[in-house]
Amino acid sequence: MGVEILCNARLATMNGPACGLIERGALLLEGGCIRWAGPEVDLPTDHAATSRHDLGGRLVTPAPIDCHTHLVHGGERAREFELRLQGASYEEIARAGGGILSTVAATRAASEDDLVASALPRLDALLAEGVAVIEVKSGYGLDRDTELRMLRAARRLEALRPVRIVTSYLGAHACPPDTDPDAYIDEICIPALHAAHAEGLVDAVDGFCETIAFTPAQIARVFDAARALGLPVKLHAEQLSHLGGTALAARYGALSADHVEYASEDDARAMARAGTVAVLLPGAFYTLNEAQLPPIAAFRAHGVAMALATDCNPGSSPLTSILLTMNMGCTLFRLTPEEALRGVTENAARALGLADCGRLAPGLRADLAVWNVENPAELAWRIGFNPLHQRWFNGAPC
Ligand code: DI6
Numbered sequence: 001m002g003v004e005i006l007c008n009a010r011l012a013t014m015n016g017p018a019c020g021l022i023e024r025g026a027l028l029l030e031g032g033c034i035r036w037a038g039p040e041v042d043l044p045t046d047h048a049a050t051s052r053h054d055l056g057g058r059l060v061t062p063a064p065i066d067c068h069t070h071l072v073h074g075g076e077r078a079r080e081f082e083l084r085l086q087g088a089s090y091e092e093i094a095r096a097g098g099g100i101l102s103t104v105a106a107t108r109a110a111s112e113d114d115l116v117a118s119a120l121p122r123l124d125a126l127l128a129e130g131v132a133v134i135e136v137k138s139g140y141g142l143d144r145d146t147e148l149r150m151l152r153a154a155r156r157l158e159a160l161r162p163v164r165i166v167t168s169y170l171g172a173h174a175c176p177p178d179t180d181p182d183a184y185i186d187e188i189c190i191p192a193l194h195a196a197h198a199e200g201l202v203d204a205v206d207g208f209c210e211t212i213a214f215t216p217a218q219i220a221r222v223f224d225a226a227r228a229l230g231l232p233v234k235l236h237a238e239q240l241s242h243l244g245g246t247a248l249a250a251r252y253g254a255l256s257a258d259h260v261e262y263a264s265e266d267d268a269r270a271m272a273r274a275g276t277v278a279v280l281l282p283g284a285f286y287t288l289n290e291a292q293l294p295p296i297a298a299f300r301a302h303g304v305a306m307a308l309a310t311d312c313n314p315g316s317s318p319l320t321s322i323l324l325t326m327n328m329g330c331t332l333f334r335l336t337p338e339e340a341l342r343g344v345t346e347n348a349a350r351a352l353g354l355a356d357c358g359r360l361a362p363g364l365r366a367d368l369a370v371w372n373v374e375n376p377a378e379l380a381w382r383i384g385f386n387p388l389h390q391r392w393f394n395g396a397p398c
């Protein structure tokens with residue numbers, strides 16, 4: 001892999017306001033990294049370029065990052081979709097043993113090969129929109145063997161496609177039926193975390209703090225175990241009610257608090273102090289027909305970084321389009337198109353604790369998306385249209 005020059009491009013570098021846009025820009029890539037990015041007239045000449053690519057004035061952005069998915073899972077939940085259309089609530093279905101637990105049954109019955117095979121089409125849909133990094137959670141096993149099988153399947157995806165997979169252990173996603181939640185946390189969830197970590201399967205630890213899942217005190221025990229293992233944490237928090245999950249996440253210096261529709265201004269202050277990213281999941285808000293909007297004004301006022309992600313899962317967000325997620329972030333949550341693009345690039349990288357991607361800057365990975373558009377706002381504007389011209393992963397077109 002030699003030196004690649006990309007020229008005659010509009011660069012949305014994400015460095016600074018207005019997408020850090022450089023009108024007639026150029027990039028110099030070497031060894032899978034960005035060596036230089038800036039106005040084409042300033043392109044350094046001290047290199048032996050092996051190939052030069054004229055991009056015809058197209059827009060180049062950092063490759064999108066999907067920082068919150070449940071991509072690996074068994075089965076489907078179309079029947080639940082019908083029930084919700086007939087008026088059943090997400091909580092009612094969950095309390096009746098459906099919801100997450102119905103996907104748990106299907107996932108426990110699936111082999112590792114089954115889990116990989118069923119995740120690949122969803123992965124390919126994201127790659128088709130230029131995505132370079134995908135976070136994949138466990139959480140549909142709720143037993144040691146299945147949680148580890150899910151994480152092994154997630155890791156295998158990286159060997160099958162040009163993509164980076166970041167894993168999150170989500171053993172605290174729901175409590176198995178007929179099981180005491182405290183006993184589940186102490187006797188199954190935390191021991192399985194230790195086993196998964198020992199096998200190198202865990203990059204971060206997540207949980208679901210909600211009336212239909214776990215209390216802040218139960219999540220705190222999982223976070224203490226994560227901290228003892230030196231693992232960062234993140235949390236599904238304030239999705240359906242205000243339980244104190246966001247404040248707990250901030251107290252633990254979490255990478256992110258996710259959903260956060262019911263987060264308060266005090267929660268936003270605490271997140272800002274902790275540097276915790278708000279991961280907004282408009283696909284779940286849309287699918288569950290929610291009404292409570294996340295406190296976007298408070299996040300802006302207190303400087304809380306906002307990311308956007310698909311939350312791809314068979315129940316609350318069967319969504320595999322990062323572009324539609326951007327459109328929903330604007331249309332449903334009133335984000336600006338610039339905030340939406342930053343939400344799937346720079347801030348999504350922050351939500352995963354990644355410092356080597358999410359912007360076009362020297363030293364960062366050369367994971368790029370070249371689009372058949374001129375303006376960044378076009379990426380969030382269209383619905384159901386993919387303007388990707390070319391995907392660059394690790395410094396090579398693919
Ligand atoms: N919140 C969600 O919306 C998903 N998980 C979570 O904690 C739902 C997952 C599912 O319904 O299968």
Ligand code: FE
Pocket residue numbers: 068069070236311313
């Ligand atoms: Fe989720």
